[in-house]
Amino acid sequence: MPKLVANDIAAVLKKRISSGEWLEDGRMPPERDLAVEFGVARNTVRRAVGFLEDDGTVVRHVGRGTFLTATNPDSIAATVARMEGTSPADMMEIRQLLEPAAAAFAATNASMAELNAVREAHQTACEAEDMPNFEHWDAEFHHRVFACCRNDFLKEIHNLMRTIRNQSPWFEMKKRSFSEERRQTYCSEHQTILDALLHRDPESANQAMLAHLKTVERNLLGR
Amino acid sequence: MPKLVANDIAAVLKKRISSGEWLEDGRMPPERDLAVEFGVARNTVRRAVGFLEDDGTVVRHVGRGTFLTATNPDSIAATVARMEGTSPADMMEIRQLLEPAAAAFAATNASMAELNAVREAHQTACEAEDMPNFEHWDAEFHHRVFACCRNDFLKEIHNLMRTIRNQSPWFEMKKRSFSEERRQTYCSEHQTILDALLHRDPESANQAMLAHLKTVERNLLGR
DNA sequence: TTTATCTGATCCAATATTGAACCAATAATA
DNA sequence: TATTATTGGTTCAATATTGGATCAGATAAA
Incomplete structure (x- = not known):
């Protein structure tokens, strides 16, 4: 229904990351799973994750997955x-x-x-x-x-x-x-x-x- | 019963912007939605948003939407x-x-x-x-x-x-x-x-x- | 009347999303 | 070791959304 879904998804993902989700192994779910979860095409999820990758909150590896970059929880x-x-x-x-x-x-x-x-x-x-x-x-x-x-x-x-x-x-x-x-x-x-x-x-x-x-x-x- | 014209709508929009609405992602609703909300033709909304664009409180991008220029002055x-x-x-x-x-x-x-x-x-x-x-x-x-x-x-x-x-x-x-x-x-x-x-x-x-x-x-x- | 504004509509241009297919690197398994 | 499954990377055509532009008609004020 709303436009600019990718931006919204990126915002949701950032929120989840900063609230400590996926911290135990530092790995996000596969893009295909996220697409299903958000009810959206994989390309859209890819765009969203691309935003996260751009500002360095995440890195992606083919065949392995998408990983949170280590962040100091005590930082301001x-x-x-x-x-x-x-x-x-x-x-x-x-x-x-x-x-x-x-x-x-x-x-x-x-x-x-x-x-x-x-x-x-x-x-x-x-x-x-x-x-x-x-x-x-x-x-x-x-x-x-x-x-x-x-x-x-x-x-x-x-x-x-x-x-x-x-x-x-x-x-x-x-x-x-x-x-x-x-x-x-x-x-x-x-x-x-x-x-x-x-x-x-x-x-x-x-x-x-x-x-x-x-x-x-x-x-x-x-x- | 004062009729809602472009100037009034522009004033209402400014007020809502300054009260912090749409600040979270800086994106205003599409003109078509605003037209429905105000019960007015889209052309009128376009005029109103045009005023906001003129005094720089907003920028518009075809296909993307209308965005606030003033990011939160007292940023985190x-x-x-x-x-x-x-x-x-x-x-x-x-x-x-x-x-x-x-x-x-x-x-x-x-x-x-x-x-x-x-x-x-x-x-x-x-x-x-x-x-x-x-x-x-x-x-x-x-x-x-x-x-x-x-x-x-x-x-x-x-x-x-x-x-x-x-x-x-x-x-x-x-x-x-x-x-x-x-x-x-x-x-x-x-x-x-x-x-x-x-x-x-x-x-x-x-x-x-x-x-x-x-x-x-x-x-x-x-x- | 003249002027300005709003209405309702249509079409255009730029961007986003979809759905699909296929590739390449890695991991898991036989 | 060889094979299969998983996962991100890439591309493409079709569709949807959104601002841009124009026009004819209606309404109201100067």
Whole structure:
């Protein structure tokens, strides 16, 4: 049904490889088997595997098979690749660890200009009409809170989480869970967080952020 | 009822692009599909996409499709590159956020086999003679605590931190701060953590880990 | 009216996928 | 050792998908 099947298959294969599949003997299934599995012509699989070969994740030998090139599992690249498969539940758990702390840092560390940027994102999100637009400014609100805390590493971790959450399965999930009522809930919770930041109250900011994330988790995971 | 014209469609498409849609493989749906989705003639979609092409947000290839030019500005690679420069102070701050939580998770979630692995790392570290050897098993102890918590994402974050801390400036720093006395302190603190884990006591595990990290921070940063 | 836009349709050109056949290198087996 | 089976490499023609282009008619605004 969809076009550019080869690209999609290449993406799926990369995902599987980075999630540790075929690691025990480092050998991928024969192209003919993959073609059957994906319900696609062998030529298409060959194209897909060709992409993997081009960027060096795999080498092919006639008569022997296709083999994963040895990759150091401790490398930063490999770690990040595994992170991309993070489940929503795991992600929400970690957000509840990090974001309240970030909000508390922000309450004590943020400059007035930075807090204004947070407020601006909040207001734009409140006025957003459609879901993608709201989604964008909602993410921007959280991002700007992190931008105020003076810990660069924390900021970068949040960047990572944000990138992961921008990928398509997440997008679909957020789309399903979106409703006008929930949008208004989020806006009022953001307001509470913003107020705490403006009052320079770390404890309140922490708690407001935690409460907000619990709401998001409930809506997103349905529990 | 405003009629959907090319300009409006172009605006909607831009919004959706900036909200992260189609970012995973950078490919937009075919014009024919968009026409159906918007309930509009393909010519109109073509005009709209033409606008996007004019201001460079998109490129089109006959037979292949329409592709976003703006690859994620905050690419993962750039994020990771910035992470490598993380300062010890920032890192210790985040460790104090994450590791106590990980220890608490581990207390409730770990299997007996996993706890045995933690104990083994602890004992080997205690018996280590030289600094590099101790350092290795110390890191392994913390790593195995993370391995017990059932959150893959948290585990991978720790992998990241561990990789960063293994780089040379960090190693020099740890070498300077090392002493036999401190090694014994660490061992006894590890023992406290391990005991809490074995007693399946999340709160104690949390606090023991936090206390340990504060000791490490004091020794490493000299404050 | 004039102008611009949208519609619905048709055809073209570039690229992708399919399905098949056959080759060459390697592995497994008799 | 000789034979057979497996596996990647190559090529080809047919079909499908996708953007490019054009045209006649309808609709709406200046």
